[in-house]
Amino acid sequence: MSERILKPGVVAPDFRLKATPDQSVALADFRGRPVILALYPADWSPVCSDQMAVYNELLDEFHQHDAQLLGISVDGVWCHLAFASNRKLRFPLLADFEPKGAAARSFGAYDNENGVCERALFVIDREGTITWSHLSPIGINPGADGILEALERLRGSSLAEVRP
C-alpha cells in the first residue's frame, strides 16, 4: 500500500482522461449522477477472475441506482480499446496514461513501486463528494458488494431529501 486513498466526505478531485483516441471524459461530466470509479492495476487479467468482466455483468445493478461506472488504469487508450472489445465491456475505460497515474495519485491510489493504479474503489455522489472508498489488499478482487451498499445508502439519503 503506497499511499492512503481519499476518504468519504472529501470532494473528488476532477480529472480529464482519454476514453478513446479522440474522446476524453471528465469526472465533472457526470455531475448529477452517482459515479463509481474502479481503479485497477492492468488490463488483461484472466477472464473468469477479471474484476471488469464481473462488473460488466452487474451493470444493470449499478444502472438501477442511475450510477455510471468508470474503469481506470495506466494502460494506454489502444490497449483499453482492445481489452474492452475482447471482453465486450459496456462502460468506459479511462487511460491514466499521461502524465502517468496522475488521476490515481490525486485519489491517493497509485502504487509507486509497481507503477500502476492500486485496486481501489470510490463511490461519488451526485454533487461530486466521495461517499465511500475501498482499497483492496494485493491480489484480492473486490466484488460489487461494497459499491452496492454505498449506492443503497445514497438512494436512502436522496429519498430523505425529497420527502417534505
Next chain:
Amino acid sequence: MSRLRPPVHEGDHIAGDPSAPVVLVEYGDYECPFCGRAHGVVEALQQTLAERLCFVFRHFPLATVHPHAALAAEAAEAAGAQGRFWQMHNLLYENQTALEPADLIGYASMMQLDVDAFVDDLRTHRFLEKVRADLHSGALSGVNGTPTFFINGLRHDGAWDFDSLFGAITGAAAPEMHERG
C-alpha cells in the same frame, strides 16, 4: 469481509444437511474452465468430508464472455424442476465444450427427463429469473470472479485447489470437525 447474502435458503440447490459443520457455497458458471476444475475439487471434498459438508451451488454466468453459460444454467434449473438438478449439473461440468441447445436437449434425453417439458422451459426461459436472482445475490455477496466460494457464509479469498479449500474448511469448523470426525 464479504458475506453471503441472502444466507442459504429453501430455494437453493443443497447437497447435504444445511446444519452440517461446514456449508460451502459456490457461485459458478458452466462455461468457465476454472469452474470446471473446481467441480472436481468439490467432488473430492464431498467424498472426503461426507456428511460433515453441505454443498450449495448458485449461478453466476459471466454471460458476456461465456455465451452458453446462461442457457446452461437454465438447463440445470429445468432439470431441477424435474428433481434432477445435480445430475444435470455434473453433466454440464463434464461437457463444458458442448453446451449448444442441441447438446442440452441431448443430456435431458440421456437422463430420461420429460424432454418436451425441458425444451419448453428453455424456450420460454422459465428459469431465467431464478438465474438472475442468483446473479443478484452474488453481486450483493461480493462475488469477484468464477468460481467464488463462501465457507459458512464468509467469502473465501484464497486459492481453491483441494488442499487450500480443505484447509480453509477444516479451519473454519475445527472444533466440530473433530467432534464428529
